[in-house]
Amino acid sequence: MNFQQAVQTCFRKYVDFSGRASRPEYWWFVLAYVILSFVARFINDYLYLIVVLAFLLPLLAAGARRLHDVGKTAWLLLIGLVPVVGGLVLLYFTVQPSQTESNAYGPPPQPQPAGV
Incomplete structure (x- = not known):
């Protein structure tokens, strides 16, 4: 997924808190x-x-989907409210590799073809 595809996908799913988002997205x-x-x-x-x-809801939705991709609940976004430590914990979760198998939040995100 490239820069443009990621931005389009996240704005298209701006209130979709279900499913999964890959690291690049x-x-x-x-x-x-x-x-x-x-x-x-x-x-x-x-x-x-x-x-x-304009970015508030799409960022929250993308963050929720990213946490789902690593097998965590989206409620963990609230950890970000804890000064310093919360942000570091969220950073740790969001840089983790995607789970390759399906989890409670759905199948892994499919890579987008380069021309789409």
Whole structure:
């Protein structure tokens, strides 16, 4: 999955908290958010607020699907509310490799063909 496919997929599934998201899908989408929010912050505070609000639900949904991909419940996203340690725990979970077999959250995500 490339950058453009990941962003399109995450915005298409912006309120889909079920299923699974591969590592590339999640991390490309996080990169898109970081770049856009960084650029928007320098342009205008209101534009930054719009970018943050536009990405809020898609980031939560992608995070939930990413946790599902490693066999964890999406409720673990709440660990991120714990200062410092929570973010590190979430980082650890999101960098883990996908479970190759089906789990309680569905079959593993299928790789996208390059031309789609």
